[in-house]
Amino acid sequence: MIDTIDIIHRDHMNMERVLSVMNRVAEGLGRADGVERSLGLLASIVYYIRLYPERCHHPKEERYLFKVLARRDEGADDLIRELKSQHAEGKRQIARLDLAVKAYDRTREDLTTLRRVVDDYAVFQRRHMDLEESELLPLARKGLADDDWSEVDQAFARDADPLFNENMEAGFRVLFERITCDEAGGARPF
Numbered sequence: 166m167i168d169t170i171d172i173i174h175r176d177h178m179n180m181e182r183v184l185s186v187m188n189r190v191a192e193g194l195g196r197a198d199g200v201e202r203s204l205g206l207l208a209s210i211v212y213y214i215r216l217y218p219e220r221c222h223h224p225k226e227e228r229y230l231f232k233v234l235a236r237r238d239e240g241a242d243d244l245i246r247e248l249k250s251q252h253a254e255g256k257r258q259i260a261r262l263d264l265a266v267k268a269y270d271r272t273r274e275d276l277t278t279l280r281r282v283v284d285d286y287a288v289f290q291r292r293h294m295d296l297e298e299s300e301l302l303p304l305a306r307k308g309l310a311d312d313d314w315s316e317v318d319q320a321f322a323r324d325a326d327p328l329f330n331e332n333m334e335a336g337f338r339v340l341f342e343r344i345t346c347d348e349a350g351g352a353r354p355f
C-alpha cells in the first residue's frame with residue numbers, strides 16, 4: 166500500500182541529502198582540484214531539483230494534498246497559502262542557483278556570490294520542508310478521511326524519483342556516488 170506521508174517524508178530526507186552535498190561541494194570549490202567535477206555536480210543537483218522536487222513533488226502536494234486538506238480543514242488556509250507561496254519562491258530560487266552556477270562556470274570569478282546563493286537555497290528549502298513536516302503532515306494525518314487518502318495516495322504512487330531509485334537515470338550516477346560516499350564518511354573519489 167502506498168502511503169503519501171511516507172513518500173513525502175522520504176522525498177524530504179532525500180532532498181536533505183542532496184542539499185548537504187550541495188553545501189559541501191560549494192565549500193570545497195576553489196580550495197581543491199576538481200573544479201570541473203564540482204561544477205558538474207552542482208549542475209546535476211540543479212537538474213535533479215528541477216526534474217523531481219519541482220516537477221513532481223511540489224505540484225503533487227498542491228494538486229492533491231493541499232486541495233483535499235483545504236476541503237476538510239478551513240483552519241489550514243493560511244498554512245496552505247504560505248506553502249504555495251514558498252513553492253513559487255522555490256522556482257525563482259532554483260533559477261537563481263542555475264544562473265549562479267553557470268556564471269561561475271563561465272568566469273571562474275566571484276565564488277563568494279555562488280556560495281551565498283547555494284547557502285540561501287539550502288536554508289530556504291530546509292525551512293520549507295520543516296514547515297511541511299511540523300505543520301502540514303500532522304494536520305493532514307488528523308484531518309483527512311480514508312477516501313481522501315485513496316485519492317491522494319494514487320497520485321503519489323506515480324513518478325519514481327530519478328535519483329533515489331533502483332532505475333536511476335544514468336546521468337545521476339556521479340552525484341549518487343558522491344552522496345553515498347559523503348554519508349559513509351570515507352575518502353572522496355574527488
Ligand SMILES: [Fe+2]
Nearest residue numbers: 223226252297
Ligand atoms: Fe512543498
Ligand SMILES: [Fe+2]
Nearest residue numbers: 173222226297
Ligand atoms: Fe514537500
